[in-house]
Amino acid sequence: MPNHTFRLNGEPVNVDVEDDVRLLWVIRDLLGVTGPKYGCGINVCKACTSHINGKAFNPCSVPVGAIKPTDEVTTIEGLAATEAGGGLHPMQQAWIDNDVAQCGYCQPGQIMAAVAKVRQCRAEGREVDDAAIEELRNICRCGTYNRIREAIKAGAEKM
Amino acid sequence: MPTHRATTTRSRPTAEPAHRADVKRRSFLGLLVAAPVLVTAAEIGRQTLVDSVPDASAVALPSAPQPAELYDLLDVIRDSARPTANLITVKVNKDGTVSFALPRSDNGQGIITSTQMIIAEEMNLDPDQVVVTLADARPELVFNQLTGGSSTTFSTYTPIRVAAALAQGRLLGAAANELDQDVSVLTSRQGLITGPNGRSLPFGDLTAKAAAPVTEAANVVLKQREKFTVIGKNRTKSDALAMVTGKKKFTTDLRIPDALPTVICRAPDLNGFPRSVGNLDAVRAMPGVTDVVKVGSGVAVRAKTYGQAIDAVDALEVRWAAGTVPGADDESVLRKLRAAELPLAVPKGVGTTLESDTVFYFRSNSSLETNCAIADVRANSATIWGPAKSPIAAQNDIARKLGIPQNAVTFHVMEGGGSFGRKLFYDAALEAAEVSKAMGKPVKLMWTRADDSRQGRVHPMATTRVRANVVGDAVASFEIRHTSVATETNPGLSEAITASAQKAPGGNLTVSESIWETTQVTPYNVGVSTRFLSEVDMRFNTSSMRNIYSPDVATARELMVDRIAAQMGKDPYEFRSEFTKLERWKKVVDRAAKEADWGKSMADGTAQGIGMHVEYKGVACAVVELDCRPETVNRQIRQARTGPRVTKVTYVVDVGLVINPRGVRAQMMGGINDALAMTLTSSLHLTDGHFVEASWDNYFYTRQWNTPPEMNIIVVEDSDAPEPGGVGEFGIAATCGAIACAYVRATGKTPTYFPLDHKDPLPFTPYPTSPPVPPSPTNGLETTF
Numbered sequence: 042m043p044n045h046t047f048r049l050n051g052e053p054v055n056v057d058v059e060d061d062v063r064l065l066w067v068i069r070d071l072l073g074v075t076g077p078k079y080g081c082g083i084n085v086c087k088a089c090t091s092h093i094n095g096k097a098f099n100p101c102s103v104p105v106g107a108i109k110p111t112d113e114v115t116t117i118e119g120l121a122a123t124e125a126g127g128g129l130h131p132m133q134q135a136w137i138d139n140d141v142a143q144c145g146y147c148q149p150g151q152i153m154a155a156v157a158k159v160r161q162c163r164a165e166g167r168e169v170d171d172a173a174i175e176e177l178r179n180i181c182r183c184g185t186y187n188r189i190r191e192a193i194k195a196g197a198e199k200m
Numbered sequence: 201m202p203t204h205r206a207t208t209t210r211s212r213p214t215a216e217p218a219h220r221a222d223v224k225r226r227s228f229l230g231l232l233v234a235a236p237v238l239v240t241a242a243e244i245g246r247q248t249l250v251d252s253v254p255d256a257s258a259v260a261l262p263s264a265p266q267p268a269e270l271y272d273l274l275d276v277i278r279d280s281a282r283p284t285a286n287l288i289t290v291k292v293n294k295d296g297t298v299s300f301a302l303p304r305s306d307n308g309q310g311i312i313t314s315t316q317m318i319i320a321e322e323m324n325l326d327p328d329q330v331v332v333t334l335a336d337a338r339p340e341l342v343f344n345q346l347t348g349g350s351s352t353t354f355s356t357y358t359p360i361r362v363a364a365a366l367a368q369g370r371l372l373g374a375a376a377n378e379l380d381q382d383v384s385v386l387t388s389r390q391g392l393i394t395g396p397n398g399r400s401l402p403f404g405d406l407t408a409k410a411a412a413p414v415t416e417a418a419n420v421v422l423k424q425r426e427k428f429t430v431i432g433k434n435r436t437k438s439d440a441l442a443m444v445t446g447k448k449k450f451t452t453d454l455r456i457p458d459a460l461p462t463v464i465c466r467a468p469d470l471n472g473f474p475r476s477v478g479n480l481d482a483v484r485a486m487p488g489v490t491d492v493v494k495v496g497s498g499v500a501v502r503a504k505t506y507g508q509a510i511d512a513v514d515a516l517e518v519r520w521a522a523g524t525v526p527g528a529d530d531e532s533v534l535r536k537l538r539a540a541e542l543p544l545a546v547p548k549g550v551g552t553t554l555e556s557d558t559v560f561y562f563r564s565n566s567s568l569e570t571n572c573a574i575a576d577v578r579a580n581s582a583t584i585w586g587p588a589k590s591p592i593a594a595q596n597d598i599a600r601k602l603g604i605p606q607n608a609v610t611f612h613v614m615e616g617g618g619s620f621g622r623k624l625f626y627d628a629a630l631e632a633a634e635v636s637k638a639m640g641k642p643v644k645l646m647w648t649r650a651d652d653s654r655q656g657r658v659h660p661m662a663t664t665r666v667r668a669n670v671v672g673d674a675v676a677s678f679e680i681r682h683t684s685v686a687t688e689t690n691p692g693l694s695e696a697i698t699a700s701a702q703k704a705p706g707g708n709l710t711v712s713e714s715i716w717e718t719t720q721v722t723p724y725n726v727g728v729s730t731r732f733l734s735e736v737d738m739r740f741n742t743s744s745m746r747n748i749y750s751p752d753v754a755t756a757r758e759l760m761v762d763r764i765a766a767q768m769g770k771d772p773y774e775f776r777s778e779f780t781k782l783e784r785w786k787k788v789v790d791r792a793a794k795e796a797d798w799g800k801s802m803a804d805g806t807a808q809g810i811g812m813h814v815e816y817k818g819v820a821c822a823v824v825e826l827d828c829r830p831e832t833v834n835r836q837i838r839q840a841r842t843g844p845r846v847t848k849v850t851y852v853v854d855v856g857l858v859i860n861p862r863g864v865r866a867q868m869m870g871g872i873n874d875a876l877a878m879t880l881t882s883s884l885h886l887t888d889g890h891f892v893e894a895s896w897d898n899y900f901y902t903r904q905w906n907t908p909p910e911m912n913i914i915v916v917e918d919s920d921a922p923e924p925g926g927v928g929e930f931g932i933a934a935t936c937g938a939i940a941c942a943y944v945r946a947t948g949k950t951p952t953y954f955p956l957d958h959k960d961p962l963p964f965t966p967y968p969t970s971p972p973v974p975p976s977p978t979n980g981l982e983t984t985f
Contacts, residue, residue, distance in 0.1 A: 059487045059508075062505055066461075066505035066507035067505070069452075069506075070504065070505040075452075076446025078569070079452070081895045081897075082648065082974075083897070083977060084983065086895075086896045088568060098983070101980070102976055103980035103981055104978050129444070129445070133444040137436065137440045142437065142439075142440060142443040142444065143870060144618045145448050145617070146567075146569045146617030175904045175905040177904050182567050183568075184870035184872070185870065186903075186907035187907060187911045
């Protein structure tokens with residue numbers, strides 16, 4: 042069985058599994074990191090949104106064989122550690138300050154997408170405004186969208 | 201036939217101030233439970249602050265009070281719990297914390313947090329010092345472990361307070377002994393009881409001394425509302441940190457030994473079932489696969505990863521039996537509904553007759569966490585983990601299915617990833633038990649999104665017809681006939697309701713009639729006011745989707761109200777304000793209009809709309825602004841519905857006593873976003889015996905690009921109502937009505953069906969029904985940002 046090595050939340054990981062198994066299941070079912078959630082398996086609900094080398098992606102749609110040993114995969118569990126100084130990432134803190142989450146199932150993906158969107162806007166010299174936030178495709182079936190908007194704007198100010 | 205003028209509106213002569221005064225004096229009965237540490241108890245449902253059934257003879261209203269005004273679904277659920285002799289208990293632990301196992305299901309609605317607040321209030325603690333967990337299934341509670349109908353806080357508020365107050369009293373008594381002081385000079389704050397000399401003792405040191413040697417009843421007086429310091433204050437959800445760090449565990453996140461991922465291969469038809477499998481051995485040999493077995497609803501695959509289980513599911517060659525609705529489509533179901541429609545009773549021609557006939561298509565209540573459960577079935581026992589709003593019924597059904605006694609089934613109630621009525625049922629738990637037994641191994645069973653969307657439970661298709669007779673400035677009659685594919689009520693809910701519903705005026709009703717009669721109120725003085733339900737059993741998988749009948753009925757009702765207002769030459773807001781029945785309701789309508797700047801100038805193609813709704817011991821009024829201009833309606837977003845956009849919502853709600861205002865606003869926000877979906881973008885299309893929509897790129901629940909940029913939710917803080925009402929479903933119906941009315945005002949067109957886009961061309965190519973699960977893409981690294 043093929044062996045795969047990559048970095049997950051700052052640590053090297055090693056797993057034996059067929060190349061075509063999607064990274065989401067490798068992370069969740071084999072490595073036991075359960076922050077990224079299953080919501081569709083076809084890259085439309087975005088509940089599994091994580092980062093690869095700092096950019097948002099959906100591991101439900103990436104075969105583990107496509108991941109390189111040098112790739113750094115970050116899930117919600119590793120987000121805080123990407124910030125200097127310890128403690129929560131400013132976006133996580135903004136989420137708490139705005140009491141965004143309802144059931145919480147989609148929220149790891151929402152936060153990971155929000156962080157990447159803010160970075161993308163900064164890189165492109167754009168405002169993190171309603172138009173930018175409306176590019177986010179993450180579904181929240183509890184309908185917390187308006188609190189998500191407020192939290193993203195607040196979190197962006199501290200990023 | 202009597203007609204009635206709006207000027208006869210009056211407030212119901214309630215004696216609510218007196219009720220509040222009664223609360224101060226009244227004592228409640230709780231129990232001290234013999235235990236090594238302090239344990240106090242109270243009976244759920246036994247005690248309430250006020251008699252919830254007002255005296256109908258004291259009320260003289262132009263439209264006779266409807267059953268739901270006097271005795272609503274909340275009363276039904278609470279009263280069904282009254283005879284239950286068993287108890288909820290508050291325990292003071294030696295580490296100073298206070299613990300409570302809530303016999304309810306939290307799927308995000310925040311009842312764990314509000315329960316912490318209720319206990320903290322009575323015991324003068326910080327809510328963080330209260331540990332609330334969800335109780336395992338406890339069959340002795342009978343009807344008392346049911347989460348539904350927005351009833352949790354309404355039915356648990358007082359009993360929890362009684363137990364907590366009793367505990368506080370015992371701790372004070374024990375401290376008085378220890379400190380050799382009179383109880384009246386002691387203060388209790390944050391788990392520390394302090395005497396006048398400054399010496400203090402923590403709860404943890406007192407609990408053994410306060411414990412009861414024998415179980416005995418005890419009276420207790422509750423804290424006065426005027427002294428509340430926790431209840432009524434904004435509080436962030438207790439699991440907020442766990443949720444934003446990925447630490448909150450849902451069912452499929454659990455690591456139960458040997459409970460491997462398990463997926464069921466399901467039929468192309470709704471409720472089809474397997475006859476035979478052609479390639480069992482080949483699929484058993486696929487990578488990662490450990491077991492493949494045919495079960496009732498399909499063919500179950502257990503594998504090392506869900507991905508491998510899904511690949512195996514899609515590789516199965518199954519011969520399927522037809523489903524329960526072979527060949528059916530939207531049109532054939534509509535014909536059956538038409539055939540079942542009840543006649544309207546009041547003849548046309550009394551003054552001006554206005555009629556409407558609106559179709560509401562199927563909608564999905566699939567939550568983001570799909571149906572799931574873990575089962576470990578052994579020879580004579582079973583352990584189940586899963587979200588469940590009626591775990592006792594689940595435990596009972598599972599025991600029956602496995603042929604073991606009910607008490608041999610342990611059901612651990614997990615926090616769910618959303619419910620919206622889905623988790624009143626326990627389809628996955630029942631299947632997981634069946635599969636675990638068949639395989640002889642633990643399984644972690646999860647429905648795929650395609651299954652959850654196509655085979656999962658739905659809000660039934662329905663028609664609502666309304667006829668109103670208008671005579672001058674008065675309404676002579678207002679009749680509603682709602683005809684629906686049957687809404688399946690689960691065993692837990694139906695047994696609770698049939699045990700109590702005969703108490704409702706009119707009595708002796710079937711389950712669905714009971715829910716209808718105890719939830720539906722036409723909140724206006726409109727003369728002869730009737731509302732009837734007829735249901736057709738179409739063998740669909742349905743459930744009480746959030747707010748049950750009300751989103752559809754309110755849409756049709758509020759549209760008719762606007763037409764009546766127009767017929768009279770009145771403004772839609774002014775009509776509602778004049779014709780609503782009670783002063784408490786009128787206050788909310790007036791506040792909404794004021795906050796929303798009702799009547800302000802709006803651009804062509806945009807309009808305000810207003811809708812009100814009465815349910816759950818409360819009243820709500822929504823004012824929306826809707827943009828129907830072509831540049832908005834036709835905006836293009838990939839894999840999305842756009843259409844008319846709600847640009848602003850003002851929502852005023854009076855839900856009685858508010859425990860956590862922030863939690864109430866959150867529930868309203870979710871309900872408002874549901875209303876957008878129900879009215880504008882979200883429906884299932886039935887074709888050839890199955891639902892077309894297989895995922896979130898087919899089923900268009902509200903997204904960021906649909907949600908209102910402005911939302912102003914106002915929770916009435918000085919409600920006359922002395923008790924908490926229901927919150928979880930109360931954002932939807934009024935908003936649905938307001939959106940529908942705004943659409944008519946913006947476009948001049950009155951819709952005949954909802955959601956508005958149901959008959960538009962599908963903005964997607966449907967996924968095949970066989971293989972059943974759309975394959976995961978492989979190009980995820982091309983869409984990073």
